[in-house]
Amino acid sequence: MFPAILIEDLTKDYPVGFWRRRHYRALDRLSLSIEAGEVFGFLGPNGAGKTTTLKLLMQLIFPTSGRAEILGRPIGHVDARRRIGYLPENPYFYDYLTAEELLTYFAQLLDVPTAARRKRVAGLLDRVGIGRERRFQLRKFSKGMIQRVGIAQALLNEPDVLFLDEPMSGLDPLGRRDVRSLILELRDQGRTVFFSSHILADAEALCGRVAVVAGGRLAAEGRLSELAEFTARGWELVVANLAPEALERLRPLATRVTEIGTGRYTLELPLTQAPERIIPEIASTGATVVSMNPVRETLEDFFIQRITEAGTGARGAMAEGEHARR
Amino acid sequence: MRAVRHIALNVFRESIRDRVPYNLVLFAVLLIGSSFLLAQLTAGQDVKIIKDLSLAAASIFGLFIAIFIGIGLVSKEVERRSIYSLLAKPISRPQFIAGKYAGLVLTLAVNVAVMTVAMYAVLGYLTWIESPDFKASWEAPGPDPALLKAMFLIFIELMLVTALALFFSTFSSPLLSAALTFGLYVAGNFNTELRNFEHVVDSPAAAWGARVLYHVLPDLSAFDVKTQVVHGFPVAAGYLWSTAAYGAAYIAALLLAAMYIFSRRDFK
The missing domain is CATH 3.30.70.3100 (Alpha-Beta Plaits)
Structure with a gap:
């Protein structure tokens, strides 16, 4: 049986400078294995490499080296994409569409059968708390409402694996509670949830296991209660x-x-x-x-301590990346 | 194919909601207003001027749509990051490019069709109000079916300009894409001058460079049969189809290049 998500030595360098000869290492040999049915927290401060990892898994960017599989298929494989959902960080959708039209458009791209489409779109908008506003153009939506629409679109194909990049971002306390209960509901349905966050409380409330990244590198991995840093x-x-x-x-x-x-x-x-x-x-x-x-030590304490100890902040990683390429 | 269709229809919907059809109203008002004005001022030339004006306006309005919407098709999606959710769906990047292109071509087709209908309506009206003696002095009939040939080639030219705009927008900023597309549009219209360049320069290197440019740049002057059509000169069907085939080949090459570049692009 293959893991739901397998990441092996995934590395991403960005060329920088006018001649693009120097390199900034955004992710450094990340390896992870996430089993089906897990709720996995991917934690780290801003600029740690969380979004880079998710973009690599979605093939929005291409790895410099290393590989990854989703549901036993190489990333980017169409069969795997049919079975995944993705919420980008601070999502943005088409201003001129209503929430209903956007979800219908995405459902068409996902080949959701016509008969089921309308029911599923309506059901998901109900589930994320978008009521009458579903017939308004998205340009009139607040950040929190866009986030809710983003979560709904990620669930359109009833995905086996769900990738959520900072799902609580922009949400009010009620929204955060709703998203937490939604993630637990998905876990109970046997779905795999991989979510990134820089808020430890979210991970504590939801995750079986977590990985912590700092400066593009894996700093810790395991059950939150078992991680020495968080006892x-x-x-x-x-x-x-x-x-x-x-x-x-x-x-x-x-x-x-x-x-x-x-x-x-x-x-x-x-x-x-x-x-x-x-x-x-x-x-x-x-x-x-x-x-x-x-x-417990807070995530912030942990990072400050780790970064101070190892000198591996985002800038540290850049310097090392540049050094490695010289 | 289904994904391409859905993306194309979404582009069409976007252009409708971005009020692109407003230019059609402007076109109709301009055409009708000028026809009545010209009918008062000119003797016997009004139909010819209306034909000239209609074909030129269709070309210029279409050019604006092709460039300004064309350059935004991809860059807007990337800048606003709406592409993130879209590309996570089971569609390939070449399908995305093909869908975007097809959507804008659909918008252009509707525009050109409406402009053609408006042109024939005004020409039909002028034919109806003029006396038979006066009409006898015209070089070609008022609502001349040959005008469709000019409109057809204008449409192919606009498709080519759209492909240029889309190609540039896959790797450069909107401003640079607009400048490059417009620059190539102008250069493409003077392409035949490059063919004769070797007769006016002494330097073999310059002549060779001009010859290379002549073959690489799109020959947009080939799509311009407005003068022939307005003056009632024949445009052979063979010329029409060979020019269309040249346009199709150029468009295919541009789209393939756009797909190739876009498929390798990182969205940081």
Whole structure:
């Protein structure tokens, strides 16, 4: 059985400069394997190589070296394209078409049978929350509404593999919730979802596995909970009705104490302080534990640390790419 | 083939919604207005002038559509990134180019057809109001069927200009594409001068260069039979078809080159 997506040593260099003799390496020997039915998060800061990877998989750009397969077929194969959906980053569609016309046009290109076309277009626009506006020209749509139309067009052929480039971009909280539930729904239907994001919370809520890219290179890969960089490094407790003397007793145990209101504090505890031991102690002072959360390194922290350590930011990759070509 | 048809129909819809047909209204107003004015000012020449004016206007309006829409067909899609979603569908890049071209040719065909009908309507009206004695002085009948030959070659020429615009837009900016297309249109209309260049220069290198250019540049003057048609001179069917075949071959070469370049292009 072949993986849904297979990427092997995929590399992309862009020629730069007037004579185009220098090269900027946007992606550096990326290898990934994503099984069917997975929701896979492709994470990284801006300029890390996420969109480059997706464009390579869609054959909007061609690799300098390396190869990739989708559903066991080389990228760009028409059979594979019939079974995939793609939402580009910040999508843009034809201003002069209505949402309904755009989806009908794309459904025609996807050979969706005439009888099913109208029903599917209407159903998808309902699903992404485009109501009466579906008969308006897209020039009148907001960014969030265009994003919803973009998601609908990616689902027209009921794809086996869905590629979403920053699907939450431009969406309000309601929209983000809708997209999250849609991705989980697709996962439950057995579809493979490959989505890029720079927001760790999206990946945590949705993904079985993630890959993290920085400076065009794979920085980490695996289950988010298993990645050493993202394991809990402590606990954050919000406590209410904490008396001053009780606070003084707890202060030595905490790495940081922040007052957020009268008698209300945030206590940051090291991982060595087991919450099951501390919570009864807090309760015995008459205080209430409002919430308790593990403290993890944020994606931003991770990148800042990695980039500082390895000197492999986007600029670093450029310099190295240029160096490699000299 | 189905994908090409859908893309072509979408281009046609875009041109309709971008109000391209407005130029047809302008054409009709210009033609009708000038015909009445000229009928008052000239004696016996009005029909000839109307024919000249109609054919020239069809050519110029068509040229504007061919260049200004032609250069935007591909570059607009790339600049606005609407091509990303489109090319992720099961269509090839050559199909995309063929569809875009076919769509603009369809728009041009509708334009030329409407202009032809308007021209015949005005000529028919002039024929109807003039006296038989006056009509006897005309070199050719008012609504002369031979005018269709000129319109046919204008249409083939516009198809060629569209192919030029599309070809340039696959690898250069819209402004440069427009300049190159217009430059070639002008050069193409003076192409026959290049053939005679060797008789007026001493340098063999310059003569050789002119000969190469003569063969490489499109010979657009071959598509211009307006004068013959207006003055009632015959245009042989053989000439018509051989010129059309030359246009078709040139268009095919341009489209193949456009497809080749576009198929290798990165959309950064």
